[in-house]
Amino acid sequence: MALVVTKYGGSSVATPDHIKKIAQRLVERKHTGDDVVVIVSAMGNSTDELLDLADEITDHPNERELDMLLTTGEQVTIALLAMAIQDLDQKAISFTGLQVGIVTDSAHNKAKILAIDADCVKKALENGHIVIIAGFQGVTSSGEITTLGRGGSDTTAIAIAAAIAADVCDINTDVNGVYTADPNVVEDARKIDTISSEEMLEMAASGAGVLSMRSVEYARNHGVTIHCRNSFTDEPGTIVTGEETDMEQAIVSAVTHDTNDAKITIRGVEDRPGIAATLFGALADENVNVDMVIQNISEEGLTDISFTVPHEDLSRAQAAVVAVKDEIGARTWVLDEDVAKISIIGAGMRTHPGVTSQMFRALADEGINIDLISTSPIRLSCIIALEDAPKAVRVLHKAFELEQE
Amino acid sequence: MALVVTKYGGSSVATPDHIKKIAQRLVERKHTGDDVVVIVSAMGNSTDELLDLADEITDHPNERELDMLLTTGEQVTIALLAMAIQDLDQKAISFTGLQVGIVTDSAHNKAKILAIDADCVKKALENGHIVIIAGFQGVTSSGEITTLGRGGSDTTAIAIAAAIAADVCDINTDVNGVYTADPNVVEDARKIDTISSEEMLEMAASGAGVLSMRSVEYARNHGVTIHCRNSFTDEPGTIVTGEETDMEQAIVSAVTHDTNDAKITIRGVEDRPGIAATLFGALADENVNVDMVIQNISEEGLTDISFTVPHEDLSRAQAAVVAVKDEIGARTWVLDEDVAKISIIGAGMRTHPGVTSQMFRALADEGINIDLISTSPIRLSCIIALEDAPKAVRVLHKAFELEQE
Numbered sequence: 001m002a003l004v005v006t007k008y009g010g011s012s013v014a015t016p017d018h019i020k021k022i023a024q025r026l027v028e029r030k031h032t033g034d035d036v037v038v039i040v041s042a043m044g045n046s047t048d049e050l051l052d053l054a055d056e057i058t059d060h061p062n063e064r065e066l067d068m069l070l071t072t073g074e075q076v077t078i079a080l081l082a083m084a085i086q087d088l089d090q091k092a093i094s095f096t097g098l099q100v101g102i103v104t105d106s107a108h109n110k111a112k113i114l115a116i117d118a119d120c121v122k123k124a125l126e127n128g129h130i131v132i133i134a135g136f137q138g139v140t141s142s143g144e145i146t147t148l149g150r151g152g153s154d155t156t157a158i159a160i161a162a163a164i165a166a167d168v169c170d171i172n173t174d175v176n177g178v179y180t181a182d183p184n185v186v187e188d189a190r191k192i193d194t195i196s197s198e199e200m201l202e203m204a205a206s207g208a209g210v211l212s213m214r215s216v217e218y219a220r221n222h223g224v225t226i227h228c229r230n231s232f233t234d235e236p237g238t239i240v241t242g243e244e245t246d247m248e249q250a251i252v253s254a255v256t257h258d259t260n261d262a263k264i265t266i267r268g269v270e271d272r273p274g275i276a277a278t279l280f281g282a283l284a285d286e287n288v289n290v291d292m293v294i295q296n297i298s299e300e301g302l303t304d305i306s307f308t309v310p311h312e313d314l315s316r317a318q319a320a321v322v323a324v325k326d327e328i329g330a331r332t333w334v335l336d337e338d339v340a341k342i343s344i345i346g347a348g349m350r351t352h353p354g355v356t357s358q359m360f361r362a363l364a365d366e367g368i369n370i371d372l373i374s375t376s377p378i379r380l381s382c383i384i385a386l387e388d389a390p391k392a393v394r395v396l397h398k399a400f401e402l403e404q405e
Numbered sequence: 406m407a408l409v410v411t412k413y414g415g416s417s418v419a420t421p422d423h424i425k426k427i428a429q430r431l432v433e434r435k436h437t438g439d440d441v442v443v444i445v446s447a448m449g450n451s452t453d454e455l456l457d458l459a460d461e462i463t464d465h466p467n468e469r470e471l472d473m474l475l476t477t478g479e480q481v482t483i484a485l486l487a488m489a490i491q492d493l494d495q496k497a498i499s500f501t502g503l504q505v506g507i508v509t510d511s512a513h514n515k516a517k518i519l520a521i522d523a524d525c526v527k528k529a530l531e532n533g534h535i536v537i538i539a540g541f542q543g544v545t546s547s548g549e550i551t552t553l554g555r556g557g558s559d560t561t562a563i564a565i566a567a568a569i570a571a572d573v574c575d576i577n578t579d580v581n582g583v584y585t586a587d588p589n590v591v592e593d594a595r596k597i598d599t600i601s602s603e604e605m606l607e608m609a610a611s612g613a614g615v616l617s618m619r620s621v622e623y624a625r626n627h628g629v630t631i632h633c634r635n636s637f638t639d640e641p642g643t644i645v646t647g648e649e650t651d652m653e654q655a656i657v658s659a660v661t662h663d664t665n666d667a668k669i670t671i672r673g674v675e676d677r678p679g680i681a682a683t684l685f686g687a688l689a690d691e692n693v694n695v696d697m698v699i700q701n702i703s704e705e706g707l708t709d710i711s712f713t714v715p716h717e718d719l720s721r722a723q724a725a726v727v728a729v730k731d732e733i734g735a736r737t738w739v740l741d742e743d744v745a746k747i748s749i750i751g752a753g754m755r756t757h758p759g760v761t762s763q764m765f766r767a768l769a770d771e772g773i774n775i776d777l778i779s780t781s782p783i784r785l786s787c788i789i790a791l792e793d794a795p796k797a798v799r800v801l802h803k804a805f806e807l808e809q810e
Contacts, residue, residue, distance in 0.1 A: 016458060016461035016462050017461075019462060020462065050481070053421060053481070053485055054484075054485065054488060056421035056422075057421050057424060057425065057485050057488045057489045057492065058488045058489065058491070058492040060492070061488045062487065062488055062491050064498075065484045065485075065487040065488050065491070065499060066484070066488075068480060068483065068484035068487070068499055068501075069480075069481060069484035069485065069488075071480075072477035072480045072481050075473060075474075075476075075477045075480075076455065076458070076474060076477050078473065079459075079470045079471070079473035079474035080458060080459065080462050080470075080474065082467065082470040082473070083459060083462045083463045083466045083467055083470050083471075083474075084462045084463065086463070086467050086470070087462065087463040087465070093469075094470060094473055096473075096550075098503070099548055099550075143504055145501075145504075
């Protein structure tokens with residue numbers, strides 16, 4: 001008997017038939033003796049459909065009203081899921097974010113959870129209900145409806161799990177768990193049984209889309225164990241835990257790749273103090289999310305600065321560069337959209353300094369050129385040409401023997 | 406400068422373009438100096454679409470969860486309408502039934518309003534906003550979301566108008582107001598400028614669909630003046646007022662017809678005490694809404710009982726009759742679905758006893774047979790054959806000279 005929080009995303013509840021299937025699984029879980037709290041997202045594309053309606057009304061929807069609009073999506077799902085569970089003769093009750101007391105700050109569209117008053121959840125569980133909670137939404141202390149932004153339903157699930165001290169928080173997805181590499185790229189990629197939250201954070205930050213950084217971070221900060229698993233199978237997935245394990249850790253746990261970055265190189269910049277501050281200040285002012293930064297060794301008092309940004313920030317980044325180009329005395333600048341970031345991640349890298357050269361050697365042996373490099377204590381990332389990405393992932397997966405247990 | 410509550414139903418806000426048009430009208434109204442509170446329903450068929458989703462999940466949706474589901478419809482409209490008004494550079498803010506403090510009893514799907522805490526409405530008006538409120542919905546004192554049942558948005562509008570002491574409550578519809586008869590049947594039917602709420606109540610009860618009985622009753626009880634008018638014109642419609650007017654009243658104000666009734670006749674019932682009580686007790690147990698009742702004069706200790714019921718109650722009514730048939734000693738029973746109820750309504754009828762014979766004479770002259778008759782102090786209704794209904798309406802409209810001011 002466990003207390004379980006389990007989260008289903010939009011594709012798992014896309015149609016009434018999907019919802020009935022999820023209801024069946026939840027009732028079976030309840031029958032094993034577990035107490036079950038389920039967090040759901042809006043059905044399938046319904047959030048996009050609501051956004052389309054807003055688009056037809058105005059180019060600049062008010063953020064408060066956008067939250068008022070979008071939160072209806074999850075409210076539809078919780079009502080239908082409650083009906084589906086009740087139809088199987090199991091007690092169930094649904095709550096909106098407001099009703100369950102998910103109190104957030106007032107940053108509409110990207111609110112942060114401040115507190116959860118989960119009293120009604122505990123009472124409903126005691127009364128034998130499966131408790132269904134709308135993900136992605138909360139309420140300010142003055143009663144304004146808010147949303148939590150991207151990955152918000154995961155955050156709701158983990159926050160509720162923390163608030164009621166759940167034994168585990170299932171994040172159900174369309175894959176079987178976290179893999180040593182993208183199985184679409186590496187045929188013998190292996191599902192990871194257990195991974196530390198710090199490794200998972202690095203993976204999420206470097207291209208593994210299965211869990212959002214924000215939810216992994218939230219789980220780590222609140223001591224919540226995540227079980228990342230498939231929505232429609234009973235197979236165990238990947239446990240993400242904040243606890244230190246006693247077993248000797250693998251040096252490298254996974255290879256990730258991210259093709260969402262573009263690279264900007266600014267050439268012939270004067271090599272004097274304040275240049276970088278001006279450039280990156282301008283980028284920050286434009287709300288550009290800069291990832292990797294490299295400054296070349298100076299030649300004759302001139303240097304090159306390269307950095308990567310996500311594609312969605314690219315037009316703002318270019319605007320910022322154009323604006324400061326003369327001020328920083330840049331000769332010219334170049335945009336390369338066809339790049340990929342390849343990373344290896346492993347908690348064991350801390351104590352195995354040879355990993356860096358092993359990675360570079362493996363790539364060099366295949367003739368893959370490394371453009372930029374960045375490191376953390378448990379991650380090594382390289383920017384390479386986009387076309388080399390699949391080969392690089394396969395090469396590194398093999399070089400670090402990730403296909404073996 | 407007036408304080409105005411104005412309500413738009415689902416067909417007036419069916420699409421983003423409709424919503425933009427309504428926004429334009431509201432902003433123009435605000436620019437005249439009026440303070441504007443607007444109540445809206447769910448867009449077009451969206452409530453039916455939500456019901457279809459529930460239908461796909463279960464045949465017996467839980468009433469609490471049905472309210473959770475259906476209230477999303479109005480929430481979508483208020484958000485979009487707020488965006489549309491803001492897009493015209495006018496301040497606007499939307500509130501759900503819960504946020505505006507529409508407290509109801511806990512009768513899900515047909516809740517009654519107990520109290521309204523309209524503080525946030527007054528504050529928002531003071532701050533120069535057009536205030537947008539979701540119709541049809543409320544919240545119990547324990548925070549459960551409820552809906553008010555059919556015509557619920559009208560009830561919301563009138564309740565809000567009462568709570569903030571509005572000068573008038575506009576009920577916007579797809580017709581220009583209340584007519585002396587259905588303009589589809591009577592070519593020279595005339596729009597009524599002012600009508601008393603008691604006449605309007607009788608009209609609503611006898612087939613005039615433009616306003617619901619419940620909302621007219623609510624308005625009368627709370628001293629709210631209704632202005633029933635067209636959503637998309639500036640023409641004055643019909644004022645429904647609880648105040649006694651000084652002018653001499655027309656004897657007959659309108660002719661209505663209702664083709665939604667069926668007639669059941671039970672033949673050869675023993676004429677002894679308790680028979681009617683048994684029959685109508687059984688109908689009440691089945692929740693059948695009995696309208697007119699006639700018992701014939703007894704012949705040889707046997708009598709006939711006829712009554713009318715709405716078509717939607719017919720199958721339950723038949724079940725009730727079959728169940729008690731033997732107990733009340735009925736020889737046989739007959740169903741007639743092809744009937745219509747024709748009514749004349751007028752506050753002046755109270756003091757003009759000749760109206761009854763005038764009505765019967767007008768129908769008789771056209772060879773229209775009267776089947777059942779029922780009366781109130783300000784209404785006379787006859788059941789006639791369905792096929793005679795259009796002719797009967799035209800004859801009565803002419804007989805009482807309703808085409809003339």
